[in-house]
Amino acid sequence: MPQDKPRTLFDKVWDSHVVERLPDGTCVLYIDRHLVHEVTSPQAFDGLRTAGRRVRRPEATLAVVDHNIPTSDRSQGIAEEESRIQVETLESNVAAFGVPYFPVLDPRQGIVHIVGPEQGVSLPGMTIVCGDSHTSTHGALGALAFGIGTSEVEHVLATQTLLQKPAKNMLVRVDGTLPPGCSAKDIVLAIIGRIGTAGGNGHVIEFGGETIRALDMAGRMTVCNMAIEAGARAGLIAPDETTFAYIDGRPFAPHGAAFDAAVAHWRTLPSDADAVYDRVVTLDAAEIAPMVTWGTSPEAVLPITGTVPNPADEPDEARRAQLQRMVEYMGLIPGQKLTELVVDVVFVGSCTNGRIEDIRVVAQLVQGRRVAPGVRAMVVPGSGLVKQQAEAEGLDRILRDAGFEWREAGCSMCLGMNPDKLTPGQRCASTSNRNFEGRQGPGGRTHLLSPAMAAAAAVTGHLTDVRELV
């Protein structure tokens, strides 16, 4: 093992989880935590059953329901048949295989990537996987966390390992002071705008620099959450005092002397000062503005002060056709100001921005204001505990008084597998992470932005530069 040469955070976590290195460089990689949800697991459990295999380490596994479930009253069960079957299938699988599980009426239930950190299940230095691409979120704690397909879910259930080759190292450094009105979401959208949706392919991105260091854990999770939208296998942020303070006291984290021993280990994880990266990208935080996507790829992003691009200006033919399609699908006119775009729906939630910190920002901005006429605005907390916390702080009242819907925890309109969907042609200001065609419902038009920008759009009824409101 290359212990003598300086190593990155990724190298250290990787090296310490290699069970076996095969001759061609493929590694049997040990997995510390496996998060499971209802959509990508039924076929995996089925595979185990067919092969007569058991779950190797149920105590390293945690299951939740999040993608399918309604976010309105759930005491009567799930009305939609297919969603109900998928949830029931998970429930019978976790019972049969002895996997720990937060059912829908448990206050700890929520979006898998909110629940893991919140419960202290996700810890620094771990390998964490889930049948979901936004597993990259947990990298904010300094864990190597990545999404896998259902065959790999089965592989981890059966063996607690994966067959993987190491990724390349990329460092994205952000230095300087973030301007007012900007947040972690604007940072990560600016990064994706710079490197593109394939910019991180084959790499793990470590986010560093003083601007990243200054973020709280919620902001760090927002940044790592969207590493996958830059094509990266995972996002990582070195654990530090902010991380340790966040973890301390969480239910499944180590406590007392064990916590101290853990912290001593976690302090060894950050990249060595002279570690070498395959690629380095630097950003000046001072140049970041509130960002909004205009097209159907997260890289189609601009400062809110921008205008809709003209596809005719693009020299490359394939790229021009793609831009043209985006402009048409999104119902835009080249040259149009982004602030002129009238929204029908505002969605605050998802594993990108469904944490208490995000809800506080929205409540603060809309306090004493009203959702614009004709706009449907909703806040969907990332977990039942986030919801409880917000209610304890009186945020639900502020939001309801302003005209927001206040809902139960789940993925909701992030991908519209439950009843929360856009209808064709509807325009949505969304704090989620994907603006692909039809992502929030067939024909729906998504503009990705920060919680503050979503709040601003809700009260004015169009995309708005939040700096004009504060």
Next chain:
Amino acid sequence: MDAFTTLTAIAAPLPMANVDTDKIIPARFLKTIKRTGLGANLFDTLRYEADGRERPDFVLNQEPYRRAQILIAYENFGCGSSREHAPWALLDFGIRCVIAPDFADIFHNNTFKNGILPIRLPRELCDLLMQDARLGDNARLTVDLAAQVVVRPNGAKVHFEIDPFRKHLLLNGLDDIGQTLQHAAKIDSYEARQRQEKSWQPGIAI
């Protein structure tokens, strides 16, 4: 998983970059608890009108491409979610091979697990194969995995690279879990070591 050795089949041109997993199979079709049956909704929004009629201009609605088993596309194919429903939908439709300049990582992994061969070729070569795929009834390519070549309709051969371990699994139709379980003793001793070294790391019990 079915082995992949050689395949001679119609290749369909899909000259788009960043074909995301929501395009390959939209979220509303992920509610199945099976792996099969998704082919009917492959590329659903590109393939059908809102009322369910086929869009005649979409390539897989045209002859002979309804029978295509090879797909030629552009950069970053399969970006987006980890849903294995994307390769399941391709496979269920009949696609066994996708050729593109590059693929998103998770999708790339997922194809191998389902006996689908993803081939990375430089953009210029993808452009040539894209032209071949426009030849209608003559849009036939042969993919020979053992020899690592794609044979064009004019007989010319295009070489491609592939990870040797993955090639071995695919050629023999081997599943990964069986391979990994050969290292079961190593996994046991790794776990025993971890229990000592990271005794502070708790398990999850509810």
